[in-house]
Amino acid sequence: MFFAALLALRIAVVGDIGSGTAEIAKGIARIHRQSAIDAIISTGDNVYPCGVKSLNDPRLEVLRPLTSLNIAIYPVLGNHDYCGNPDAEIRATLPNWRFPAREYVLHLGVADFAMLDTNPYAAGRAPPPDVEALFRGSTAPWRFAVGHHPLLSSGYHGHFPRAEHRRMVALIPAMRRAHVDLYMSGHDHHLELIDERPRMLISGAGSEPVPPVLRHAHTIWANEGPAYRGFAIVDISAKSMSIRFYDAEGNARSRAFAFTRK
Numbered sequence: 001m002f003f004a005a006l007l008a009l010r011i012a013v014v015g016d017i018g019s020g021t022a023e024i025a026k027g028i029a030r031i032h033r034q035s036a037i038d039a040i041i042s043t044g045d046n047v048y049p050c051g052v053k054s055l056n057d058p059r060l061e062v063l064r065p066l067t068s069l070n071i072a073i074y075p076v077l078g079n080h081d082y083c084g085n086p087d088a089e090i091r092a093t094l095p096n097w098r099f100p101a102r103e104y105v106l107h108l109g110v111a112d113f114a115m116l117d118t119n120p121y122a123a124g125r126a127p128p129p130d131v132e133a134l135f136r137g138s139t140a141p142w143r144f145a146v147g148h149h150p151l152l153s154s155g156y157h158g159h160f161p162r163a164e165h166r167r168m169v170a171l172i173p174a175m176r177r178a179h180v181d182l183y184m185s186g187h188d189h190h191l192e193l194i195d196e197r198p199r200m201l202i203s204g205a206g207s208e209p210v211p212p213v214l215r216h217a218h219t220i221w222a223n224e225g226p227a228y229r230g231f232a233i234v235d236i237s238a239k240s241m242s243i244r245f246y247d248a249e250g251n252a253r254s255r256a257f258a259f260t261r262k
Contacts, residue, residue: 008110013234
């Protein structure tokens, strides 16, 4: 698909898919049949419990239900992926698996995406990702950033470990300077939308869902109560964006939250 020509873009955002792809793929396929999805973004922890060791690792097969949907998949790395060999995931030759580097930029028509590797920074082993540099020269109407670790969250990782949380919060000023409209993450195993600058989408309910622990002051919606697997659909045009949450069967669990460019 030639994304540069797209005047609208529809993406599914799912995270922490490591062992739940068969169920999640059914829900995404159902939505795709109703209205075509242009791309799937995985917010990391692509293979549980400990990534893959090599290009021949049989655990790569857990991704087949998603890669067989004939929709381009753009992943980032999660902490469980780092437990194995991250480069083996990047070099994996699965259909529709588009993973060019640990950090990369996508130009998908009406939106540019900075695909970040937040793991070394969150662990205190590397400087922060240079978000501003990744968006230098961007001309798309919308700017999205994707990383495994949330900046803010109502889940466990919105509070702990303390040092990791402080590092991620410290990225918010750089996101603002780069004019990021939406930051997408996983790591916490629930679904959530936070109305901050930038807005924050947590989609990490792909395998072992866990409900939020303490609702953030600026949370618009979170799947509180019984935990369930699910994903988000983001519809983007040049002047508007909407976000809606679904369970693994493709049933809407929220209304569509609409935003317009200022």
